[in-house]
Amino acid sequence: MGKIASCGTWTSPIGSADVAEAGGGLQWIDVHRGTPWWATSRPEEGGRVGLVRDGVDLLPAPWNVRNRVHEYGGRPFVVLDTPAGERVAFTNWADQRVYLADPANPDPVPLTPEPERHHGLRYSDLTAGPDDTEVWCVRETVTGDARTDVRRDLVAIPLDGGHVRVLAASHHFMTGPQLSPDGRRFAWLGWNHPAMPWDGTELCVAEVGSTDHQVVAGGPTEAVCQIQWETDNALLAVTDPDGWWNLHRIGVDGSRKNLAPVQDELGGPMWRLGHRYFAVIAPGRYLVLRGTRLAVLDERTATVTDVDTDLPVWTSQLHVHDGIVHAAAAGPLEEAALVRLDLSNGELTRLTEHGGPTVDEAYLPVPVERVFTGADGQDIPAYVYAPRNPDHTVPEGERPPYLVHVHGGPTSRATPVLDTDFAYFTSRGIGVVSVNYGGSTGYGRAFRERLREQWGVVDVNDCATVAQALADEGTADPDRLAIRGGSAGGWTAAASMTSVKTYRCAMIAFPILDLGGWTGDGGETHDFESRYVEGLVGALPEAARRYTDRSPSHRVEHLAGPVLLLQGLEDEICPPDQADRFVAALDGTGVPHAYLTFEGEQHGFRKAETITAAIEAELSFYGQVFGFTPPDVPVLELRR
Incomplete structure (x- = not known):
């Protein structure tokens, strides 16, 4: 039995510095050719967001891998296989421009123009364009002095320094465009005021080079929250036409199939652009989040089965490559860390230290x-x-x-x-x-x-x-x-x-x-x-x-x-x-x-x-x- 003392007067080894240290942590995760990349916030450096590849810091201060699209920001980097080799494009907080860096010799060069007003152009939800020669993303343009004076476009940013061009502008709010496997089409999500993205969004598909698009899913009372091309003619989408975010297959012709109907949430609210609530393990098998738990969806049996791990909370940053999962996970006694999970044998490895006091x-x-x-x-x-x-x-x-x-x-x-x-x-x-x-x-x-x-x-x-x-x-x-x-x-x-x-x-x-x-x-x-x-x-x-x-x-x-x-x-x-x-x-x-x-x-x-x-x-x-x-x-x- 410890010392008897009134509540609030107890001495504790957990100090305010421990709280501050735990205030950072993982922001975004990606996996490129099996190698994990991640962005992490550092309170001890003024909250700067650094970029890490396989445990190695790539960008020293003052680079800050963060953007302010929607003010909450979104996915701030994408790894590309360019003709010159592996490169990373990222957004920098200070000027909100997109930069390109060589991981072997990081000396970032700007890809987007300097805005006429502070943070007047902002970019987010970066994805790879055709043959990894362009970055495709959302661009916000500040058009006036009011906080609501903002226009958004989907744009292509050439890596060779060419002019940024507009791909589409279907809605007041949009997610980053995703190119189909054959390069003929691209898809995105869009919504307009007064809806929020968890109220109703539309899944849009357009031919590359066309100004027209078609809506193949979503609507005023259906909120699509993640999409990914599966084939040239179909996408996987987390959407909720029946009141629960489930994983669906959506054809470009508007056909749809719920791959495993469950009264569980397999998705979440799109506060920031770039969430990944599912990942493909193999055709017909998908890694998903059931609430906060990691699970496997089997299309053949239409079942969702939890994965047995000692970490009950997994975040919407799921990646699978050759049966290996990379994601952020946490538990009741440890804050989120980057983990590696081998689905073949259940072996789990912590790749970063969990936050929180030691x-x-x-x-x-x-x-x-x-x-x-x-x-x-x-x-x-x-x-x-x-x-x-x-x-x-x-x-x-x-x-x-x-x-x-x-x-x-x-x-x-x-x-x-x-x-x-x-x-x-x-x-x-x-x-x-x-x-x-x-x-x-x-x-x-x-x-x-x-x-x-x-x-x-x-x-x-x-x-x-x-x-x-x-x-x-x-x-x-x-x-x-x-x-x-x-x-x-x-x-x-x-x-x-x-x-x-x-x-x-x-x-x-x-x-x-x-x-x-x-x-x-x-x-x-x-x-x-x-x-x-x-x-x-x-x-x-x-x-x-x-x-x-x-x-x-x-x-x-x-x-x-x-x-x-x-x-x-x-x-x-x-x-x-x-x-x-x-x-x-x-x-x-x-x-x-x-x-x-x-x-x-x-x-x-x-x-x-x-x-x-x-x-x-x-x-x-x-x-x-x-x-x-x-x-x-x-x-x-x-x-x-």
Whole structure:
């Protein structure tokens, strides 16, 4: 038995530097002729994304392999077999241009022109063009000063320095074009406002050199999320005409076949361009993701069978070459790493170190999957991370504080993996529960659409239901409940604090706070999500009252307790304007609050020093609200 000490005062070997170190990791994976390539974020280098080939760093600082298409970015590199040998084309963050490098002697040369305005031309979802003599991709062109002044085209970029030419421009949003095996056709996905890519997309096919295209799958209520040519006349596609993302074969004539109908999600939301939810093992056999688990789909038997591994969470970066899988995978005690899996014998090799602190596993929380029941009888899945530290014991009669963690999106999900943020708190005696509220992915379209026009209601109620259930059963202290989240999770945290009395306080990071501003007309968000709220809240002007009534910025007087706000000053998705106004309205009200802003940070924090400052401030904040003094962290100054 460890030392008896109140929750929050426990000493822990997991420090803020460990949280910062784990803030990087794998971004993108590719395999070329059996050799793995990957992009990885490095918080200790200011969040720079490096490029690695088979364990060897290829591009030194200041090269930053990242792009800002849709502001979330997408696949930033492609490996090519050019007449001069193997080359890699990549996007560079500083100027958003596409460069070409020789891996044997990297000295990148630009392939695209320098834009007239900063980041005025952006490229993403890079693929190989005919005979690997061109890079095909999506190009964004900034056409004006408003955040929504953006045009997109599918373009071909010659490797010999020739002019970039337009291939197609079918929709306001598109994925990178993919060339058919015979080189006669190319295919892509497209969608228009107000749809988001998980609402409805169209699978387009065109003849090379033609300006006309045909739509062979998808529609307003069907969302194709990945495609790959199988033959000259057919594509494989993950799509959801029956409410579940399944793998289909789609003919260029519009014919289709579901290769294994299952009520499981084999795909996911297209927040970034370039996800790979499936890969071909052999004709009729495919590697897929069943939710987060690795599985094999057998077309002959129409079955999907899980692959037995000790890593339950695999990401949508699947690659298979000669029966060897390369992908990113994680588990409850280890963050994502690049792994190699031999499908013939099940041998799994970790090619990169898993993120997270290098401490005894006894200090790490083990997520327990639970399902709670909402007032309407709806299931609410969640993962509970109980306090865990072998050196300390909770005093008799004391129940631990709990943090309700709200994932972003909101069209996203929580998964049962090690989260060093969570371990930082649980190893100090503070529990965490991560909620898959209505609107989360992984549970089919019907569950995802529970949030339609109900954002700020269903998410708030589901999270409060879980928090109250933990308190009622004696797991959590009902007087020491907090809610935390970033981006859309920050919205739910703020909306909760201004509409329910469940929580004592909240940590709100880079949030949406005013729905009226977070639209194309409002001008306070980027083009990709500028009409997202129409599905989440309602169409304007009919739902205008709803926008006002639900916005935390219009409900400051209803705030249930103290708040900590964190904001990156270069955030184009949730710019600081809304947080600035919210804090200005709080000043002088007597409600304790703090507002930390960070230079050089965009949406989500990438720099080690930012991550360190943010997590330490959050712990100090909880200590001041819940009445404990955490050791070894600076005291956060609260204003009133």
